[in-house]
Amino acid sequence: MNERPTFRTERDEPPTDGGACYVPAHAPEAVVVPDERKPILLPEPPDELPGKGYRKNQIASWLYKKGAREWGEMTDLPRRLREALPAEWRISEFALVQAFPSADGSVKYLFTLHDGQRTEAVYLPYADRKTVCISCQVGCPAGCTFCATGKMGFGRNLTGPEILDQILAVAYHQGLSPREIRNVVLMGMGEPLLNYENVTWAVRRMLNKHALAMSPRRITLSTVGIPKGIRRLAADDLGVKLALSLHAPDDETRKKIIPTAHRYTIAEIMDAVRAYFDRTKRRVTIEYTMLRGVNDREEQARELARILKGLVAHVNLIPFNLWEGAPVAGSGKKRIQRFAAALERAGVPVTVRWSRGVDVGAACGQLALRETKPLSL
Numbered sequence: 001m002n003e004r005p006t007f008r009t010e011r012d013e014p015p016t017d018g019g020a021c022y023v024p025a026h027a028p029e030a031v032v033v034p035d036e037r038k039p040i041l042l043p044e045p046p047d048e049l050p051g052k053g054y055r056k057n058q059i060a061s062w063l064y065k066k067g068a069r070e071w072g073e074m075t076d077l078p079r080r081l082r083e084a085l086p087a088e089w090r091i092s093e094f095a096l097v098q099a100f101p102s103a104d105g106s107v108k109y110l111f112t113l114h115d116g117q118r119t120e121a122v123y124l125p126y127a128d129r130k131t132v133c134i135s136c137q138v139g140c141p142a143g144c145t146f147c148a149t150g151k152m153g154f155g156r157n158l159t160g161p162e163i164l165d166q167i168l169a170v171a172y173h174q175g176l177s178p179r180e181i182r183n184v185v186l187m188g189m190g191e192p193l194l195n196y197e198n199v200t201w202a203v204r205r206m207l208n209k210h211a212l213a214m215s216p217r218r219i220t221l222s223t224v225g226i227p228k229g230i231r232r233l234a235a236d237d238l239g240v241k242l243a244l245s246l247h248a249p250d251d252e253t254r255k256k257i258i259p260t261a262h263r264y265t266i267a268e269i270m271d272a273v274r275a276y277f278d279r280t281k282r283r284v285t286i287e288y289t290m291l292r293g294v295n296d297r298e299e300q301a302r303e304l305a306r307i308l309k310g311l312v313a314h315v316n317l318i319p320f321n322l323w324e325g326a327p328v329a330g331s332g333k334k335r336i337q338r339f340a341a342a343l344e345r346a347g348v349p350v351t352v353r354w355s356r357g358v359d360v361g362a363a364c365g366q367l368a369l370r371e372t373k374p375l376s377l
């Protein structure tokens with residue numbers, strides 16, 4: 001049974017929780033009535049919430065602790081206020097929420113925003129934690145060739161409240177209090193460092209003790225590698241974990257799959273990542289999607305180990321998640337194992353990260369708003 005595992009494979013545990021209220025997978029397109037009201041999630045909680053300090057705390061508690069999605073639920077507010085607030089403030093950033101449960105227990109959520117654009121998040125229940133993977137843009141301007149989100153092009157940046165409300169909406173639909181979500185990964189649609197202000201706005205509310213009161217160690221921001229953004233994030237001192245989508249050990253290979261590699265070299269990116277580590281002392285995750293014949297040779301593993309020398313990093317090897325029309329193919333299991341073993345021999349900690357939600361198009365890099373149809377593999 002024990003075949004000399006030279007690296008750790010992190011298979012996701014079977015679902016232990018989750019389930020709840022789902023709408024049918026083939027729900028109709030939403031008819032969107034524009035909502036001109038202000039997002040209640042917009043102000044710095046609780047100071048700018050309407051009402052006096054004590055009332056603001058009450059509202060923040062309803063939103064972030066009890067997960068209220070309707071003003072009428074806030075029964076301890078004076079009736080006059082409860083009736084006046086909805087005219088000016090909206091609680092939900094979404095006109096429609098649709099859920100697509102995967103056989104493995106994860107659930108993909110498709111959100112229709114108030115202007116009719118759509119975005120997605122994924123709920124990932126694990127034995128010991130509940131994680132939500134959220135988006136920060138509609139589509140993505142970076143255009144990585146192996147990523148379905150990149151293929152769909154760029155719609156727009158999500159606002160801070162739209163980023164944050166994905167967590168609250170997922171919690172609500174899973175029958176959880178928002179504060180039961182203890183882990184957030186910014187690994188859905190979009191490039192977080194290309195929507196810096198809104199992403200950090202949302203992260204600040206995740207951390208705020210009156211809002212989601214999360215630990216920065218449980219928030220991971222994944223980036224394709226924008227050096228200026230990484231340095232800014234270090235300077236802003238939010239303390240979140242950084243994941244870098246490297247995917248290649250040299251610039252030539254990287255340029256074939258990641259258009260932004262024409263603009264930023266690996267050396268520049270790694271300098272910024274080292275600066276991030278120096279500031280935060282948090283181990284950096286290096287993401288590496290295994291693409292057949294592109295980046296999966298053993299010598300490339302050794303090269304990767306060389307460029308990571310001296311950095312406290314952990315490599316996540318991601319088996320490629322197929323999507324219709326993808327111009328690349330994934331490496332086979334054996335190749336992935338050989339690559340991982342080569343990294344281990346070179347002293348680099350490595351994990352193979354199997355994605356969840358593949359059957360409903362919810363896995364890494366599959367989010368493209370068209371996963372309502374089963375993928376023909």
Ligand code: SAH
Pocket residue numbers: 144146147148186187188189190191192222223224243244245287288289318319320321322323364365366
């Ligand atoms: N824009 C950010 C975060 C979103 S993507 C980034 O690129 O880091 C989350 C991770 O999934 C990234 O490492 C991304 O490169 C990877 N990914 C994208 N498409 C994939 C696919 N089809 N299969 C496996 N991983 C993929």
Ligand code: SF4
Pocket residue numbers: 140141142143144147148149150151188189190191223224245365
């Ligand atoms: Fe954008 Fe990340 Fe996809 Fe590249 S991998 S296109 S940066 S979402």
